Amino acid sequence: MVEFNRRLQAGTNDPNLVFPKSAVPRWLPPQSGSPVWNDFFVAVEGSAVRGAYAIKHERLFIRGKGIVNIACYHHSLAEGIVDRSYASVGALLARDALAREPLLYALGMGGSDSPIARMIKALGFSLTLLPFYFRVVHPTKFLREMQALRAQRWRAVLLDLAAITGTGWLGIKAAQYFGRRHRGATDFVAEEVNEFSTWTDHLWDQAKSFVTMAAVRDSETLRLLYPPDQNTLTRIRVSRGNQVIGWAVVGERRKDEKFGTMRVGSVIDCWASPENAGAVVQAAAKALEKRGVDLIVSNQAHEMWCRSFEQNGFLKGPSNFVLALSKKLTELLQPLQETRPSFHVTRADGDGLPNNF
Secondary structure (H helix, E strand, O other): OHHHHHHHHHHHOOOOOOOOOOOOOOOOOOOOOOOOEEEEEEEEEOOEEEEEEEEEEEEEEEOOOEEEEEEEEEEEEEHHHOOHHHOOHHHHHHHHHHHHOOOEEEEEOOOOOOHHHHHHHHOOOEEEEOOEEEEEOOHHHHHHHOHHHOOOHHHHHHHHHHHHHOHHHHHHHHHHHHHOOOOOOOOOEEEEEOOOOOHHHHHHHHHHHHOOEEEOOOHHHHHHHOOOOOOOEEEEEEEEOOEEEEEEEEEEOOOOHHHOOOOEEEEEEEEEOHHHHHHHHHHHHHHHHHOOOOEEEEEOOOHHHHHHHHHOOOEEEOOOOEEEEOHHHHHHOOOHHHHHHHEEOOOOOOOOOOOOO
């Protein structure tokens, strides 16, 4: 595996093209009776590794069908990235994963036009872009540092001018303020908690009737995804009176060139019934603002959560976050045109944790 990683890095100058060297996953290792765990697989030619991928086994709730066992295909790396004579390895990896786990999905992938997205689409996967939302906390820094908007010199000049004159600050604040469709709720209390215990089970049972599909988010699963010793993420419990009404997980994203020197926070995961979703979004955003981030982002699939983010001043931006469902999994979710708006998928799904969001 060391030589495989070295060849990929040497051929691409990308330090992130690395597959774990240990056969036992550090994140979600297999454990007896665990509801969610990772497995690693490698493709070899003689003694040389030519490809590798990971599968995250988990449980999925589907309305009308109950709980089914599925898997997420992630961290697929193939020699074909740097040597065209191994161009077929990527497809072989995906076919092998499908043979092991027909109810398979993938998430993220950098957009529907990325090589891996095109490849699995050719294998019969259905692809859907999940909406992206953002809220600018510090407009001036956003204008000066958002490299994705400054690629062309004339745009960079206009953004600098907007920052200097204050028109950019005013425009962003106005767009976010007038994007709100109601006054924010104030009758809730948000608190940080060290772990998700059994109080989350009632919320899971209560709110799952509002989704057509969601990875299980009961206390057993949440404690594995967000263990108490995972201190890079913040768990938030939201209550009204003596009743817990929802929860969220937030964190600061790792540095990314497209964000310059900005500190970027992410609403990674969330759960609540429709009438309480707005309070959870507010609580998550306030927690990130308290941490001093310059920009808050989130990807959401469910129309209820999309609406709640928009109603709380988040703007919708271009997305490159793809949900890909295998043919067998797509069949379980038919009619897709009707079930798709109520899928609950966030950055926490797939391989999005603990530091990859």
